[in-house]
Amino acid sequence: MTNVVGLDVGGTKVAATLLGPGGLGEHKQQPTKLDSAEQLIGQFVDLVGEAAGGQSYDAVGIGVPSIVRFETGEIAASTNIPLRGIALRKELGDRLGVPVFVDNDATVAAFAEAHDQDLKMASRNLVMITVGTGIGGGIVSDGHIFRGGSGGAGELGMTLIGLAINDSVPMPTDHFPQPGSFEALSAGHAIDRAAAAAAARFPDSALGRIAASGQKVLGPDAVNAAREGDEAAADVVRCWAHSLGVGIANAINTFDPDEVVIGGGAIAAGDLLIGPATEIALGYTHPGLRGRAGVRFATWGPTAGVLGACLLARHELERAARA
Secondary structure (H helix, E strand, O other): OOEEEEEEEOOOOEEEEEOOOOOEEOOOOEOOOOOHHHHHHHHHHHHHHHHHOOOOOEEEEEEEEEEEOOOOOEEEEEEEOOOOOOEEEHHHHHOOOOOOEEEEEHHHHHHOOOOOOOOOOOOEEEEEEEEEEEEEEEEEEOOOEEOOOOOOOOOOOHHHHHHHHOOOOOOOOOOOOOEEHHHHHHHHHHHHHHHHHHHHHHHOOHOOOOOOOHOOHHHHHHHHHOOOOOOOHHHHHHHHHHHHHHHHHHHHHHOOOEEEEEEEEHHHOHHHHHHHHHHHHHHHHHOOOOOOEEEOOOHHHHHHHHHHHHHHHHHHHHHHHHH
């Protein structure tokens, strides 16, 4: 079995690890260097070397929070890291001297979630929805990553779940996420806003008391207060779960997966989120598809990104060997 290195790139940290016959190696992690593309690519090179720990490796996989043209590894769009327009596959491959495969970070996390603890493919048709500051998505179809025509498939946060259309369609804004989109209504910043609004509306609630103390009221405060039985907080979390459920239903209706996997910081809400979201998703799913797809939280946790990047590299090497 080959040795490969996986890199998981985020706006705050970069992690790397080696995957070999003995499984995953030790994670290496650093704060993301955001000053320039040159500095960031240099960091990738250094981290790959650290993760390899002197062992040889045959390829590198990398997941980035960007839209990627997979065949060339060019970064078509990126909001959090300075790589837009960079042909990252070639740049990094030239420096490392091995094949490099670049893909979206949520996409590689979805690929990891399609594998079991023995790293065997366990779910051949899977949609992953990552819910954090924003909403990302990854799609596995018939055991392979689905990228679409240009490599940008999986931007599930941009789907519209709450657009009010009366006499005419509202004109789109100049920035994303658009009003009424899945991300605008269901991402972390949406529950932050809802929690702050509930604190102002119900000053005697647990959220109201947090605001009165001078602290900023955030989504995790709503989740914690809901667990303690605060009704205002419970309403905030329930509404959030229901909007997530509509997005899940859209994913099921569009892709007919075996599983929809929820990842990201939303996992911390536990049963307060997954139960109501699944119930709403069931109601909005087409009757011909209803009840077939399972809905669960991600199981690989913070390992999903680097593991998925490793599995991407291994998968591409195996595919090339069969060609």
